[in-house]
Amino acid sequence: MSKHQADGKKVTTRRLIAMKQAGERIAMLTAYDYTMAKLVDASGIDMILVGDSAANVMAGHSTTLPITLDQMIYHGASVVRGVKRAMVVVDMPFGSYQTSPIEAVQSAVRIMKETGADAVKLEGGSAVYEAIRLIVQAGIPVVGHLGLTPQSVHQFGGYNLQAKEDAAAHKLLEEAETLERLGCCALVLEKIPAVLGKQVADRLEIPVIGIGAGVDVDGQVLVLQDMLGLDEGFSPKFLRRFALLGEAVTSAIGEYVDAVKDSTFPNQNEWY
Template structure:
């Protein structure tokens, strides 16, 4: 027996179908990362379309230099926290490094664990033609898959740098070919990271599924940023594509400083704050 949300529900969840319709009618898709219940609830209530539980949690939550160290169990933990917070957004989870590259069976097993144990709505994988079989196998099992091309952080040691990708003709042609392969394999959307704006616009026009850009210009069907970066919580990461919408690091630092001052001066708690 299946259980469906009541037709009178006030909140309409975002689905892959709605994201496709947004591309069709030219409405941009807004996507942000989140890794915990409290932040995800704020982001969801603000009306975000897609929440990515990114392996960037390895950087911003755990302090690692790269995304590689985070494990599948840790990603499931973060995803579970996010899913419990949301009522509208579509939640995608990165399959972490080492949990899908080996073979398609491992990729499917990791995807199923994420879906069953976290309650997320889909998964994201990095790569093109080389992971085609894995993508097809995951999609055939009923799991929505988002692709990721351009700068793929899980391959940083292979690239050796975080510079813009696909500036040369051969790599640009491969990226476009990979995008078409991912679409044909069943991906519902593709992230394009740090690629020339003209190339991202061309890819977006040549495939039917939505593209989500990060450092890929304004010609994609949507945009994504890491939440901690756009809120100004992180300070040591300042790429050209990043727009900071707040300066929470300084606001939080000031608040903590005032708390310390009030405690040490015996101003907190006062009579009204005591029982």
């Protein structure tokens, strides 16, 4: 449990703004299922992202591209059922909003109706302006995402640091300001220089959540499985492991296997 005791009051878009204004950092993690979402929520987290990273950590794909809208709705609904306090944001997967703004609204409406989530998130800047405008107009809170946008990994040629050059940094700043004007309730910045992360956070009134964007943004997000140390094969610079649960899990399962094979499980207190 966090030493920063969270009250039971639901985290909403208005509360996120109040947290930024008060200088209170926002803690965000991913979750993809009921059991883990319930634990994450009870630990005092402010926001839970049902990320399209489920394609990686839940399904074993090398990119986020394969996951479908139906699958994201399944994960989103599972998470919502386990959450009482945190604001739940569901990623709009690749292919659910790029074709047309109308498709984007239809996808966002499905997510909200079928999951009970509090907001949707989609990646990109100028290419998705109209989609964001229409989704917000439909009454759906939107979280933007700039910098490294994993759905564009093939266009980028890898998961590289973004907005390093002055022109790219200037463009990102402009896009961030536009996303705020269009009505985004928050913005995720991924894998950009820390100085640029601070500039964006200082300029915007909405909260800016970083992942590899330095400490001077309004909050941080990590993939739950990564920060719990369930997969030690993934080690980007921005990742801190707060536990090594992969070792604990394999050790526990190994003990179970031994107990079964040695006939020490179940014992007489564990059968009827």
